[in-house]
Amino acid sequence: MILETIISTIDKSGNVNFAPFGIKKNKNFILISPYIPSKTLNNLTSTKSATVNYTNDAVFFVNSILGKKNFKKKKCKKIKGFFLDGCLAYDEVVVEEIKNDKIRPTFKCKIVESVSNKRFEGLNRAQFSLIEACILATRINFLDTKKLMEELSFLSKPVEKTGGQTEKKLWKKIEKFVSDGIKKKKN
Numbered sequence: 001m002i003l004e005t006i007i008s009t010i011d012k013s014g015n016v017n018f019a020p021f022g023i024k025k026n027k028n029f030i031l032i033s034p035y036i037p038s039k040t041l042n043n044l045t046s047t048k049s050a051t052v053n054y055t056n057d058a059v060f061f062v063n064s065i066l067g068k069k070n071f072k073k074k075k076c077k078k079i080k081g082f083f084l085d086g087c088l089a090y091d092e093v094v095v096e097e098i099k100n101d102k103i104r105p106t107f108k109c110k111i112v113e114s115v116s117n118k119r120f121e122g123l124n125r126a127q128f129s130l131i132e133a134c135i136l137a138t139r140i141n142f143l144d145t146k147k148l149m150e151e152l153s154f155l156s157k158p159v160e161k162t163g164g165q166t167e168k169k170l171w172k173k174i175e176k177f178v179s180d181g182i183k184k185k186k187n
């Protein structure tokens, strides 16, 4: 199973970076597989640690895609790094093994601390749609435009039906990001 998370890493100077990543979890281990190139990959390689933040709040996913990643953060307990303020829970991890690959290396990370912050208040379909739209936003250049537009239209329905004001505003932003991306692709 793949879990969609927000990963925070730091570079050698201590600057934090947040980015959405799908991870695999098995007991005390987490697998992170970043495509080359990415900042998360560079940071994992140089500092050998990360924080895997669990959240159902789509605002973190959408804003990451829009490049607005100046999220509030707090210091981790066991590793030199930060967790996402407002996340439900997080795992602090250290890299134990790197499986090199020309396209997508895999970092096998050991969980050294697990913290729960907030109660999970239940599933919302609009948030699911927003996270799916974020995935589409990262694939504008690879997916067929017609298929992309169809999927986006399908995903908009749960937002209309089940989203609150926040989800509806986020939807407009990610929809615009995708349609701007499509226009750039055509030109």
Ligand SMILES: Cc1cc2nc3c(=O)[nH]c(=O)nc-3n(C[C@H](O)[C@H](O)[C@H](O)COP(=O)(O)O)c2cc1C
Pocket: 004, 005, 017, 018, 019, 020, 021, 022, 023, 033, 034, 035, 036, 037, 038, 039, 040, 041, 061, 131, 134, 135, 138
């Ligand atoms: C929900 C979600 C899951 C993602 N999972 C991955 C992943 O597993 N591997 C990957 O390379 N990119 C993944 N991405 C795309 C990265 O978030 C994206 O490439 C990002 O720009 C990397 O940021 P960074 O360069 O700051 O590390 C995912 C995006 C979303 C929205």
